Amino acid sequence: MDLPPLSKEQLVAVLTSSRSPTELYDTLAKYETTACLIDGKESELLSLYYSIFFFSHLLTDQIYEARAMTQRVPPILAHNDPSLQNCLTLLRAVWQRKYDSVYKILRELPWPEPLRLAVESYDKYFQQKTLREVSNAYEAIRPGAAAGYLGLDPVAAEQGDPALIQQFTAAGWTWDAQAKLLHPKPIPVSPKKDAQIQNELSQIMALVGKYQG
Missing domain, CATH: 1.25.40 (Serine Threonine Protein Phosphatase 5, Tetratricopeptide repeat)
Structure with missing residues (x-):
């Protein structure tokens, strides 16, 4: 056709x-x-x-x-x-793999209106992909570093912002308040289609997305 x-x-x-x-x-x-x-x-x-x-x-x-x-x-x-x-x-x-720069480019550079949907889609996709990578790569990570990977506020995270910490625990991570460390939960990687992967993580990133920028 x-x-x-x-x-x-x-x-x-x-x-x-x-x-x-x-x-x-x-x-x-x-x-x-x-x-x-x-x-x-x-x-x-x-x-x-x-x-x-x-x-x-x-x-x-x-x-x-x-x-x-x-x-x-x-x-x-x-x-x-x-x-x-x-x-x-x-x-x-x-x-x-300059994570901070990726988010800054996506969110701060001027993009024409017709392209914004693609830009916003990639912002979310990059977060989801990075969340999987961090979850599978680290046994423990400081909250500020984790926030930097996901384009969140590293200062607030490092200070132990309860609302922000809760977003990580919503992803299955655990929080050691005494050591001030997050313990990621590995996310199994499977050969699912990209749309299915995004659906699996959409609820998690919808919560995390509240703290973007």
Whole structure:
């Protein structure tokens, strides 16, 4: 079946209607040949396409592929478009595992309105992924460090903010008030689809999300 013509309206429709990051990626990948043939004067459309496509790579953990995709973006667009420049800055932070920078880029850099859903989705996804990684990597961790990994307030966490500590215990972690240490509970990793993984952690991160920023 033929795809609808590539347009800003179609990109927003794909972004909002996709049932999972994998579906979003698969649909956008089918448009890449079309995007390559679009006149460079359609910079706003190309910017939105490549920006959303970039986030679909991140949401499906295709970091190497995201890096390769940025090299296929028309150079004049990659070097001058603010959204794509933000994407490249984010890619470097993710690549280098600079957690604080990832959250700061997602939450503080200017993103155009049509792209905000993808940005917010990746913010939540990155938190969920990091929560799993921290839960499986540490037997004990200081609350400030844990908060930094999840984009929360490390000062409040280090001070033992009860409400914030409760968010970690809601994830199955235990809190040693005397030693001022959190003890993560490992989260089993299974080959479930990305949408299923997100559903498993949605309730936890909905609570944690209250303390973002």
